[in-house]
Amino acid sequence: MVQLTRLFVISRVFFMVFLISGAAHGENSSNEGTIAPIIQRDAAADDNVGxxxxxxLSPLTTSFPPLLTAPRHKRVDVSRMVLDFYSHRGYRAAWTNEGDTVQLFASLRATQVDGLNPADFHIDELAASRTLMQADSATPEQRAAFDVxxxxxxxxxxxxxxRGKVDxxxxxxxxxxxxxxxxxxxxVNKFFIAxxxxxxxxxxxxxxxxxxxxRGLREGLAQLRKVHDVGGWPKVAEGQSLKPGMDDPAVAQLRARLVAxxxxxxxxxxxxxxDGAVIAAVKKYQAEQYLGADGVAGATTLAALNVSVDARIDQVRVNMERARWLLYKLxxxxxxxxxxxxxxxxxxDxxxxxxxxxxxxxxxxxxxxxxxxxxxxxxxPTWTVPPTILKEDVIPKIQRNPGYLAAxxxxxIDREGAVLDPSSVDWSNPRGVSLRQDxxxxxxxxxxxxxxPNDYAIYLHDTPHRELFSKSMRATSSGCIRVENPLQLVELLFNDPVRWDSAGIQKQLxxxxxxxxRLPVKVPxxxxxxxxxxSNDGRVTFKPDVYGYDSAVLRGLNLPSKLPILDLLRAGAPAVVLNPK
Known part of the structure; x- marks a missing residue:
């Protein structure tokens, strides 16, 4: 109860501080090159460390626009928030409690369980600075450098x-x-309250x-790292397809890999x-990997089986990063x-x-x-053929088969909306026409x-190409999303069992x-x-990176964070500026 009371008081203080800050910024709105301290102080802090x-931090006071007029949706600039934090507290040191620093170092090392790299945070340099700061000979500048x-x-x-490391x-x-x-x-306020x-x-x-x-991804990452620690998965010889009925040393390798x-x-x-057990296991693996589940370990299946555990660890890390970007939206x-x-x-719900x-x-x-x-x-719906599909797909078909349009x-359609005779159009250089399917x-x-609404002309829709839903790899459209059971989704979107039940939808069609x-309520x-x-049993399973997006996220995750720690920890350099970028 004492702890809760303390948190409540601190929260109220932070809330009042922000109200005061808002008033201050309203009075100084013309000075957009400075940041007004949340608590205005005419004098410097009393103690030498402060x-x-x-x-x-003083050089930063002219580096940023006013805090409360910055766009709310932008990512946080850490340096600006550090400056604001210390101005809140009159530049008093924040890390004077031994238990706080012990928790900090342990927590930084534990970020690896979330797929981050603890080396990003220069823990060793920070620990060395802490040791130096604890010495009797430590200067106020050294103590301040560690604190900031x-x-x-x-x-x-x-x-x-x-919210993720990568922007x-x-x-x-x-x-x-x-x-x-x-x-x-x-x-940020919650972090500082803590x-x-x-x-x-x-x-x-x-x-x-x-x-x-x-949590499932985190547990899956931990399991994969255990596999890594014992040398990874067994390899399966490639070069030939492994099929039911075979008796081959490569099948023994396949069994070992499937067990692992x-x-x-x-x-x-x-x-x-x-045998039958291997066939069933291969089919299960193929289904989870979005491969054709035929029970034959062909070239594609063997290549997937032989992806290293290190690569799979990185794949989980990438998707944990995506989870940090998006899960709060769901x-x-x-x-x-x-x-x-x-x-x-x-x-x-x-x-x-x-x-x-x-x-x-x-x-x-x-x-x-x-x-x-x-x-x-x-x-x-009618369908107006998009320009790219018209140029790259439809016009070549018309040129090969003049009956394509009628079929x-x-x-x-011309620019005025009139219907033209297709034979009157020069299909080697059609101008001013569009095509509309009934x-x-x-x-x-x-x-x-x-x-x-979107800028890409993308939507969800029904399709006559229903045979493609049975394929494992279904990157088959020109950008829009073809839905296997769209009428079921329409019924749920309207959420009106009187007018828009299944019978009502069929009546409309x-x-x-x-x-x-229009929907009665917009749905995100x-x-x-x-x-x-x-998977249903909690295992992490892997999909093909059909668009090749993972590599860019992984590069960003592996790129060292630009932290100003090393500059800050230089002894006797009290005017070192935090990098605002």
């Missing part, structure tokens, strides 16, 4: 755990998952996503016969498309209520990653389109009229990209 801390470096490291590590907007200029109504500075409450370890425990899927991966019982490890009612997993799901297979864009016409809101549904119920069961969009019907939709899954 004066040294202020000397460290510890705070900067503390905040950097927690923000990486909370996704630098990997994808169209990234739009950072909502304006989520202010990351609220997280520090004042001497609960550094608690801050680290609460920083990562708390969802079960994240948890697909075959350990008691079946011995032997070189490709609340309430929403639709999420798993692009690399070729599936879509709808959630209500945070729980899945419907799933379906999808087809997504080919690698050279990939489905983009973004978020939007589903606003309306088009029944019996596919496609009309040629509504109907054989239309490229099928019976229904689920629409949401039977009209044969192209009509847009997220198009996301994950290259791992969690």
């Amino acid at each position: 004066q040294a801390i202020q000397a460290h 470096a510890a705070t900067h490291t503390f905040l950097t590590a927690l923000l990486q755990l909370r 996704p907007s630098r990997l994808d200029i169209h990234w739009n998952f950072d909502p304006a109504d989520v202010d990351p500075r609220e997280d 520090l004042d409450a001497h609960d550094v370890a608690g801050a680290f425990a609460q920083a990562p996503p708390q969802e079960a899927v994240y 991966g948890g697909f075959l019982e350990p008691r079946l490890a011995r032997g070189a016969k490709y 609340q309430g009612t929403f639709v999420i498309v798993d692009i690399a997993g070729y599936k879509v799901a709808m959630y209500r 945070g729980k899945p209520i419907w799933r379906s297979r999808v087809q997504v864009g080919k690698p050279f016409r990939n489905t983009p990653v973004f978020q939007s809101e589903i606003t309306y549904v088009t029944f019996n 596919n119920h496609i009309r040629v 509504a109907g069961p054989d239309s490229s969009l099928g019976q229904v389109v689920i629409r949401f 039977a009209k044969g009229k192209t009509e847009n019907i 939709v997220l198009l996301a990209y994950w290259t791992v899954d969690l």
Whole structure:
């Protein structure tokens, strides 16, 4: 109860401080090159260490725009927050409690369980500075340097755990998952409250996503590292397909690999016969890897089996980073498309209520990653052929087969909307025309389109190409998402069992009229990209990186963090400036 009371008091103080700050910024809004301290102080801090801390940080007071007028959706600038933190407390040292620093070092080392690299945080240098700072001969500048470096490291590590190390907007200029109504500075305040409450370890425990899927990835990462520590998985000889009925030394290697991966019982490890148990295990592995589950260990299956455990560890790390970017979004009612997993799901109150297979864009016409809101549904849609598909796909077909347009119920439309005779168009250089396919069961969009605003002309829709849903790899569209059971999703989106039940939807379709019907409530939709899954028994399983996105995220994860610790820890350099970038 004492602890809770303390946290409540601290929270109230921080809240009042922000109110005071807002008023101060309102009075000084014309001075956009400075940051007004949250608590205005005309005099320097009383103690020498505080004066040294202020000397460290004073050059930053002209480096940033006013804190509370900065865009709320931008990623936190750690240096600015460090400056603001010390100005809150009149530049008093924050790391004077021995237990706090012990918790800090232990927590920094433990970031590896979340796929981060503890070496990023220069723990050894920070520990050496702490030892120096504890000596009787330590100068105020050395004490101040350790204090500011510890705070900067503390905040950097927690923000990486909370929202990710890699900035996704630098990997994808169209990234739009950072909502304006989520202010990351609220997280920062919680971290500093935990520090004042001497609960550094608690801050680290609460920083990562708390969802079960994240815990599953963390446990999977730990299991993979155990495999790494004993030398990795057994290799299987490549060069020939391993098939049912074979008796071959390579089958013995395959058995060992399947046992190591948890697909075959350990008691079946011995032997070189490709029997029923091996067939079943190979099929299970293939299904989880999005490979054709035929029970034959061909070239593609063997290559997947021989991917090193180090590579799989990195794949899990990459997807834990994506989880830190996105899991906070998965609340309430929403639709999420798993692009690399070729599936879509709808959630209500945070729980899945419907799933379906999808087809997504080919690698050279990939489905983009973004978020939007589903606003309306088009029944019996017509399809206007997009320019890229027109140029690269349809015109070559017309040139080869003049009857193509009629066979596919496609009309040629001029700029005024008039229908043209296809024979009047020069198809070697068509200008000022568009192609529109009539509504109907054989239309490229099928019976229904689920629409949401975006800059890519992307939507969810029905399709006549239903045979492709049986394939394991379903990157087969030109960018839009083809849904196997779209009418079921439409019924759930309307959520109106009186008018828009299954019978009501069929009645609407039977009209044969192209009509847009708005949803009574907009439903968020997220198009996301994950290259791992969690199986029903909790194992991490792996998908092909169909668009090759993992490598850029991994590079960002492995890139050393730009922390100013080494500069800060130089003895006798009180005016060293934190790198604001």
